[in-house]
Amino acid sequence: MTTENRPTAFVSTPVDMLLIGGFSILHFMLFAWLTRTMALADQALENWLHMQLSAAVIASSITWVINHPHFSATSARLYHSRASMMQFPVTAFGVPVVVLVMSVLAMANPATVAPWFIKLYFVWSSYHFSAQTLGISLLYARRAGLVIEGVTRRILSFFVFSSFLAPMLRAESLSQPTRYYDVAMPVLGLPPGLYALIANAMIAMALLGIILLLRAAWQQEKRVPLLMLVPVAAQFCWFMPGSYYEGFREFVPAYHSLQYLFIAWFMNLREKQVARGISPSVRYVTRQSLFWLALNIAGGIVLFWVLPNYAQYLGFSATPYQTWGIVIAAVQVHHFFVDGVIWKLKNPQVGQPLMASLHDMSGSKA
Secondary structure (H helix, E strand, O other): OOOOOOOOOOOOHHHHHHHHHHHHHHHHHHHHHHHHHHHHOOOHHHHHHHHHHHHHHHHHHHHHHHHHHHHHHHHHHHHOOHHHHHHOHHHHHHHHHHHHHHHHHHHHOOOOHHHHHHHHHHHHHHHHHHHHHHHHHHHHHHHOOOOOOHHHHHHHHHHHHHHHHHHHHHHOOOOOOOEEOOEEOOOOOOOOHHHHHHHHHHHHHHHHHHHHHHHHHHHHOOOOOHHHHHHHHHHHHHHOHHHHOOOOHHHHHHHHHHHHHHHHHHHHHHHHHHHHOOOOOHHHHHHHHHHHHHHHHHHHHHHHHHHHHHHHHHOOOOOHHHHHHHHHHHHHHHHHHHHHHHOOOOOHHHHOHHHOOHHHHHOOOO
């Protein structure tokens, strides 16, 4: 299928838009409106606390079907076959050893090593969010036939990564450390003015980026696909205005995971179909999708319940609660390592399947 007649969306524009960030943008807009409305109502504090509690309960519940499976999907993609593991031997065999050593040192030294291990996880997590946002945005540009390179790509990257860097710098200017599973993370004590500097630069880059994107589209006689902009706008909501709304920010990991699951689900479908020579059918898509989701829900349970639960009995200095947090952080650090190598669009084994559409696999537009 040529670029001219290839659909930009994997499924359809509305479905893709919602799953790659549209849901989160709508959620943020609704949550911000409700917050302002409650601030003007009687018993505002009681209503606000009730909304926060409800949001936290819902966010914690959906982790088992969205957040945790997205980590399992990464491991399944790397470890599903010997050929896959041998394609990235250092990542498949060396990285788990490195992460295990780091975890053991953190559990054995909860007051000295664990804070910096958790710090590494938090900083890398936000970077990982940004890298995924940029990757998905460029993927949709590629599907639309729009080439983004040079200064335009660097400006887009600056805006995306600044949306996590600015609030991180703001947090590092605080005097009190934050805690994660009762592990106090160190604060770097940076000057508070750095946040405003990066935030203002980000706004300037956004305006310049829009101009450069329109110029690139005009020069290539293409259009700037809306689907390319949705992940970028979503991340801006997550880290900038959304970071001030307790009750919304708890959902950000789920929205990031939903993006990932959507792309990983499609990739799995296409790879299996091509490798096995399966004819397009709705039945294939349905059965393979249900199997893949069930497999990764089970994998998420192993990674985020079985592993931390049994790690508590290893007898290290960390408390059971701290151990749970350290193991969860370790699973995610491993995920960051693996994701950095298995999703390179320059690799034809990755790029080619991601140029298909659901119609190619199901034979139906429904």
